[in-house]
Amino acid sequence: MLPKLSEPAYTKEIDSTNALLTYIAKTNPILFRPPYGVTDDAILDKIQADNMRTIIWNIDSEDWADPVPASVANRVLTEAHKQKHGIILFHDIHKVGLEALPTIITTLQSEGAKFAYWDGAAFVVPGETRGEQSAAAPAPAAAPVSPYHDSWAAIIGIDDYANWQKLRYATHDAQGMKDLLLQKYNFKSDHIFTLLDAQATRQNILSLLGDKLANPDLVQHDDRVLVFFAGHGATRKLASGRDLGYIIPVDADLSNFEGSAISMTNFQDISEAIPAKHVLFLMDSCYSGLALTRGGTVLSTQNYLNEMSKREARQMFTAGSARTSKSPTTAPTATPSLPGRCWR
Numbered sequence: 001m002l003p004k005l006s007e008p009a010y011t012k013e014i015d016s017t018n019a020l021l022t023y024i025a026k027t028n029p030i031l032f033r034p035p036y037g038v039t040d041d042a043i044l045d046k047i048q049a050d051n052m053r054t055i056i057w058n059i060d061s062e063d064w065a066d067p068v069p070a071s072v073a074n075r076v077l078t079e080a081h082k083q084k085h086g087i088i089l090f091h092d093i094h095k096v097g098l099e100a101l102p103t104i105i106t107t108l109q110s111e112g113a114k115f116a117y118w119d120g121a122a123f124v125v126p127g128e129t130r131g132e133q134s135a136a137a138p139a140p141a142a143a144p145v146s147p148y149h150d151s152w153a154a155i156i157g158i159d160d161y162a163n164w165q166k167l168r169y170a171t172h173d174a175q176g177m178k179d180l181l182l183q184k185y186n187f188k189s190d191h192i193f194t195l196l197d198a199q200a201t202r203q204n205i206l207s208l209l210g211d212k213l214a215n216p217d218l219v220q221h222d223d224r225v226l227v228f229f230a231g232h233g234a235t236r237k238l239a240s241g242r243d244l245g246y247i248i249p250v251d252a253d254l255s256n257f258e259g260s261a262i263s264m265t266n267f268q269d270i271s272e273a274i275p276a277k278h279v280l281f282l283m284d285s286c287y288s289g290l291a292l293t294r295g296g297t298v299l300s301t302q303n304y305l306n307e308m309s310k311r312e313a314r315q316m317f318t319a320g321s322a323r324t325s326k327s328p329t330t331a332p333t334a335t336p337s338l339p340g341r342c343w344r
Contacts, residue, residue: 003040019051031055031118035088057089063097068080072100073149077107099295149222152209153181153192158231160197161255170230171196175286177228200231202249202260206270214273223276233285234261245318247285271314281316 002010014032021029032052034043039054047054059079066072076088090097090103104114116123157174159167178194181187191275193208209227213219232248236258245263271279 002034002037003038004044009043011046012048014043014050047285055087055108058083059088061088061090061097061100063094064091067096070103071105074147076100080104080108080113085279088286091329101226140255148278149220150226151181151185151187151191151215151224151226152219153178153187153228154213154224155192155194156200156205156227156229156231157196158200158248160250160252161232161248162251164232164248164252164295167231170284173182173230174228177230177282181226200250202251202262204324205249205262206266209270210273214270214275216275219274221275221277224278224280225276226282228278228282228284230284233283237239247283254271267316278313279315280295281314283316283318286320 002013005013011208018029030052032047032054033056034054037056038324044054059076061072062074063072064076079089079223080086090101092098108115114125114128116122117184122218128133155174155178157171159169161167174196178192181192193212195204195208213225219225229247233248234246234257236244236246238244241256245264246257248261251260267281273279
């Protein structure tokens, strides 16, 4: 970043780069793009004194931070629709930008946008004389491009427990989550699978997650999957000292529930079995003990983004605090941090 250098240091940087470009191109450079887009008045004065023009972008594709071509395309198109003109920044060292370009170019051209090139003195649109203004009216904004091929969800809510303390809002929250996915996030109704109360047995939950959503003929690699659970959760202290969390299906025993509940270890296996690139678990129940942990080795900076773009993502959000299980024979007194689901 040039402004962080002293005047002699940034002057040397600019002059040595110009000398190298002149040697290669056999002509003096006339355009200057500041590294990282960062500059100040003193550097701009230096560039003007060297008879160069500063060129900067106004739309950043962020291809360096986003491994999904459709997401990059959607970001660029959204900004292009807002600003109606400009220069879009891509990096030729990131393949995702190249993969996003066909969608970007085709969409903008279909909307009447024109692409200009630098002719050595100015930006020129092919077929137009220099300075000619296009009379085309701005095109309406196109619908955002989804970064996923398809979206799937498993929605589970339990109020009417057979053995555990009954809840009041879990099925309502589950239905609210389904409505949100349909109305705001454009999930298809036949892609949302719901298990409420008596349907939410251990067998049915595991079959939905481990059989249906793990079926590669149904869920594809470029899809996303959301799993929402609202109900009881519990934590067991293992002999090793580690806490292991559980979600409690509708048919789980109150005492010795380990054999009829679903542990976070189960969710680790399920998350690996689902073929979708991105899986998000939203667990509105209380326990401690991680289901998903971060793995892998520390990568060097230059390899980090390339490596991360190849990985699948598994994320889990949990609510409340742990309920420590002592195999109670009666339901404990509730002190909820979420209504009726978290016990201490």
